[in-house]
Amino acid sequence: MQRISIIIECGLRDGLEGTPTSFSLDNTPYDIDLCSSDMIRFHETVSNWARHARKVKSHPGRYTPSGDLRRPQVIRNWGQRVRTWAKEQGYDITPNGRIGSRIKADYVQATGDRRPVVR
Numbered sequence: 381m382q383r384i385s386i387i388i389e390c391g392l393r394d395g396l397e398g399t400p401t402s403f404s405l406d407n408t409p410y411d412i413d414l415c416s417s418d419m420i421r422f423h424e425t426v427s428n429w430a431r432h433a434r435k436v437k438s439h440p441g442r443y444t445p446s447g448d449l450r451r452p453q454v455i456r457n458w459g460q461r462v463r464t465w466a467k468e469q470g471y472d473i474t475p476n477g478r479i480g481s482r483i484k485a486d487y488v489q490a491t492g493d494r495r496p497v498v499r
């Protein structure tokens with residue numbers, strides 16, 4: 381039987397195992413796999429800058445290193461209104477589950493409350 385193992389390779393050097401690392405620059409999130417020595421170099425370089433930088437807990441509409449897009453408050457509020465409306469209308473939705481596009485469309489049609497556009 382063939383044994384299959386998945387090795388994440390370092391993004392800088394071939395044949396070395398890498399560990400996934402995330403960072404963002406100019407609002408663009410990046411993932412890179414780094415072997416231990418590149419990880420040390422990366423950490424040293426970035427920490428030189430981080431020392432002079434402000435820490436950010438979360439930024440609306442910006443990707444966090446986890447890859448999670450935090451939606452702006454206005455969108456979340458709108459989602460909350462859709463959720464409340466959908467429950468009142470007897471739609472079957474879980475407290476924190478996704479709201480289906482059908483429900484959203486029905487909500488907009490029924491209330492005229494469109495999803496805010498955020499740029």
Ligand SMILES: [Zn+2]
Pocket residue numbers: 390391392393396414415416417418419
């Ligand atoms: Zn490396």
